Structure formats: C-alpha cells, structure tokens
Amino acid sequence: MTDQEKGERIREIVAAYPADQRHALAALQDMQHAFNFIPEEGLVELAKHLGCPQAQLYSMATFYKALSLTPKGEYIVKICNGTACHLRGSMNLATSLKSELGIDPGQTTEDGLFSVELVNCLGSCALAPVMVVNDTYHNRLRVEQVPGIIDSYRQGGASDE
Amino acid sequence: MSEMLTISIDGKECTCKKGEYLYDVAKRNGIFIPTFCRSDAFEDHRACCRICIVEVEEGGRTKVVTSCVYPVERECSVQTRSEKIMEERSVVMALLVHRAPEAPSFKNMVGRMGATETDRLVTLDGEKCILCGLCVQACNALGTGAISTVNRGTEKKIDTPYGKGSDACVGCLSCANVCPTGAIEYSETDTTRTIWNRDFELVRCEECGQVMGTQNSVVFAAADEVVPTMCDSCRKKHLADEMMATYRYV
Numbered sequence: 001m002t003d004q005e006k007g008e009r010i011r012e013i014v015a016a017y018p019a020d021q022r023h024a025l026a027a028l029q030d031m032q033h034a035f036n037f038i039p040e041e042g043l044v045e046l047a048k049h050l051g052c053p054q055a056q057l058y059s060m061a062t063f064y065k066a067l068s069l070t071p072k073g074e075y076i077v078k079i080c081n082g083t084a085c086h087l088r089g090s091m092n093l094a095t096s097l098k099s100e101l102g103i104d105p106g107q108t109t110e111d112g113l114f115s116v117e118l119v120n121c122l123g124s125c126a127l128a129p130v131m132v133v134n135d136t137y138h139n140r141l142r143v144e145q146v147p148g149i150i151d152s153y154r155q156g157g158a159s160d161e
Numbered sequence: 162m163s164e165m166l167t168i169s170i171d172g173k174e175c176t177c178k179k180g181e182y183l184y185d186v187a188k189r190n191g192i193f194i195p196t197f198c199r200s201d202a203f204e205d206h207r208a209c210c211r212i213c214i215v216e217v218e219e220g221g222r223t224k225v226v227t228s229c230v231y232p233v234e235r236e237c238s239v240q241t242r243s244e245k246i247m248e249e250r251s252v253v254m255a256l257l258v259h260r261a262p263e264a265p266s267f268k269n270m271v272g273r274m275g276a277t278e279t280d281r282l283v284t285l286d287g288e289k290c291i292l293c294g295l296c297v298q299a300c301n302a303l304g305t306g307a308i309s310t311v312n313r314g315t316e317k318k319i320d321t322p323y324g325k326g327s328d329a330c331v332g333c334l335s336c337a338n339v340c341p342t343g344a345i346e347y348s349e350t351d352t353t354r355t356i357w358n359r360d361f362e363l364v365r366c367e368e369c370g371q372v373m374g375t376q377n378s379v380v381f382a383a384a385d386e387v388v389p390t391m392c393d394s395c396r397k398k399h400l401a402d403e404m405m406a407t408y409r410y411v
C-alpha cells in the first residue's frame with residue numbers, strides 16, 4: 001500500500017462516521033482491520049474529524065487489546081489463557097510457539113507474518129485448550145500439532161477460510 | 162431551597178445541605194481529613210487514593226466510605242479517626258508508598274499516621290505517580306487535552322500521545338501544579354520551559370520582567386483577545402495611571 005493509498009483509506013474510514021466522539025472506538029477498529037494496526041496519521045485524522053484531543057484516542061488505542069499501535073503480523077495467533085485453557089496447558093502452547101517462531105506473546109515476527117497474543121476466555125472452554133489463528137479455531141490442541149499448523153500458514157496454503 | 166441536615170462528625174454537630182460531600186462538611190467545620198486525589202478546583206472527584214476514608218453510622222449500621230465523594234443524604238454520625246479508620250488508612254498509606262516511594266508529600270503523611278509494614282508489596286523504585294488522573298482532568302478542563310492515561314494494568318501511566326511533544330500542550334504547568342505528589346517533571350532556564358518532551362519559550366512582563374508564562378500559554382489564555390505584554394499587576398498599575406492622566410482635569 002502506498003502512502004497515498006493509505007491516506008485515502010484513512011479518509012474513507014473517518015468520513016464514514018458522523019463527527020461525534022462516540023464513534024471513536026468503531027473508527028479505530030476499522031483502521032485496525034484495514035491496516036492491522038492504527039497508523040499515527042489515522043489517529044491524527046480521526047481526532048480532527050471528531051473534534052476530540054488526540055490524547056483521548058491514544059488512551060483508547062492503548063487500552064483495548066484489540067487495538068494496536070504497531071503493525072501486527074498477517075496471521076494473528078491467539079492463545080487462550082482463560083481458566084479452562086490454562087489448566088489444560090495453554091502455556092505449553094505458548095512455549096511451543098516460542099520455539100517455532102522465536103517470539104513471546106505480544107510480539108510480531110520480523111518477517112511480519114505472525115503475531116502471538118495471550119487472550120482471556122474465548123468462550124469455547126469445552127474445547128480447551130484453544131488457539132485461534134485469525135478467525136480459525138484450533139481446538140483441543142496438543143503441543144505436537146503446533147509446528148504443523150504454523151507451517152501450513154507459512155506456506156500460505158491454509159489461509160483462513 | 163435545598164433541605165438542611167444536622168450530622169455529627171467526631172462528636173461535633175455540623176449542619177449541611179442534603180447531598181453535600183462529607184469531606185466538604187468536615188472541612189468547613191475545621192475537621193481535617195487527609196486527601197490526595199481531590200482538588201477544590203473541580204466539582205467531580207477522582208476518588209481513587211482512598212486516604213480520605215471515614216466511618217459513617219447511619220440507621221444503626223456502620224460502614225467505611227470515601228468522604229470526598231460521599232454525599233450526606235440523611236442524618237448520620239461520622240468518625241474520622243476511629244481505631245478502624247486509622248488502621249485502614251495506614252494500609253492505604255502502605256499501598257500508596259509502595260506505588261510511589263518517591264512522592265515527597267507521602268513522607269510527611271507516613272510520619273503523621275504511619276504505614277502498615279508488609280513485605281507482600283512490590284515497591285516501584287523511583288515512582289512518584291499514583292495515577293489519580295488529576296493532571297489529565299486539569300488539562301481537559303483547560304481545553305488543551307494534551308495528556309491522558311496510556312496503557313492499562315501494571316503498564317498504565319500518564320503521557321502525551323506516542324510519548325512525543327504534543328501540539329496541544331501549551332506548557333502552562335496546570336498538570337504539574339495540581340499533582341498531589343509532584344510527579345510531573347519540568348525544567349526551566351531563563352528563556353525556556355521544558356515539559357512533556359517539548360520546549361516552550363518563556364515570556365516576561367515588558368515592565369517588571371516577571372515570567373508571565375510560556376508564549377503558547379499566554380496566547381492560549383488570551384483566546385481571541387489581544388495578547389498581553391505585561392503581567393497583571395503592571396497592567397493594573399498602567400490602567401490606573403492612564404485613568405489618572407485622563408481624569409485629572411475633569
């Protein structure tokens with residue numbers, strides 16, 4: 001995406017909302033979807049449009065886990081660390097991801113392909129432990145399965161349909 | 162007219178309006194309750210430090226409340242220094258000093274009422290901020306809105322967006338002045354004030370040379386009016402002299 005395209009996309013997202021502060025979160029979410037993070041220009045543009053301080057949007061963007069100020073990977077790997085998943089060894093999954101990708105939860109691989117996140121209960125406790133890659137659930141996951149799953153995303157084959 | 166109530170605070174009879182905050186009633190009656198996160202500059206209060214707790218007995222039941230935001234709705238009897246309160250306040254104080262060991266205002270307070278000894282709390286070395294948010298409230302009230310809380314949980318702090326100098330900031334020091342713990346750092350030379358990662362040019366009164374504030378804050382405060390070049394007292398003096406000159410012969 002060129003800078004110009006990015007600017008246009010930002011203006012589109014912002015213009016879709018009435019100039020009222022209660023739309024701040026929705027617009028930030030749209031940016032997160034469009035760019036995999038919230039670019040600084042986007043935050044500035046949105047503050048102008050809504051007539052609110054940048055600081056207020058920055059506060060929101062750093063508060064919600066679903067929003068990020070640094071680019072996230074193409075594949076976002078969420079490991080559930082809710083009670084059920086934790087008891088069923090979610091931390092072992094995190095360790096295995098670390099040896100596979102070399103990153104801790106909260107980080108993104110250098111090639112920009114993967115981000116790993118620890119999240120709270122995903123509402124599928126019966127299927128614990130759960131790992132979600134973009135929108136695909138991997139349930140009752142065993143540590144041995146992790147490398148294979150990651151490989152399939154690396155090859156781009158198992159996209160998230 | 163709003164309803165009046167009579168309550169007792171530490172045995173003293175006090176009259177107040179229904180809905181008035183307990184802390185305000187006590188203060189008016191010369192009864193000291195410690196506070197950190199409350200400023201008279203604002204009508205709504207942060208109510209987060211908990212140091213202002215008192216015991217309220219209402220209809221035969223006793224409870225511990227934060228006096229800075231507790232509205233008096235009915236007759237009650239209040240204890241600001243009961244054994245229970247002193248003990249709980251010293252726990253609150255322990256929490257606060259572990260959070261912000263470098264806060265100068267805490268030293269004196271710990272001396273006055275002690276802080277519960279415990280090895281169960283982690284001390285945040287070098288920290289002064291208790292995250293009360295008064296500074297953010299002050300900045301927003303001014304209409305600048307340059308700072309906010311950033312992150313959440315243990316990572317939470319007060320900062321400008323991206324930790325960079327902010328275009329919204331005018332360098333007025335409202336945040337630093339309202340902070341109960343002196344947590345907001347700034348420095349000044351003869352000509353420049355540095356705060357929140359940005360340098361501001363200082364302006365001085367053209368008459369007496371006193372610092373009037375930063376260039377940005379003086380312009381901001383003037384809004385659409387003419388930007389003053391003299392400090393308040395010199396301006397008043399000038400005005401009086403002018404009046405004298407004009408009306409002398411009338």
Ligand code: SF4
Pocket residue numbers: 289290291292293294295296297319336339340341342343344345
């Ligand atoms: S910097 Fe001061 S005023 Fe601001 S949150 Fe921290 S303690 Fe409160």
Ligand code: FES
Pocket residue numbers: 080081082083084085086120121122123124125126128129130
């Ligand atoms: S704890 Fe993982 S889905 Fe509920």
Ligand code: FES
Pocket residue numbers: 195196197198199207208209210211212213214227228229230
């Ligand atoms: S002064 Fe009441 S809670 Fe801080």
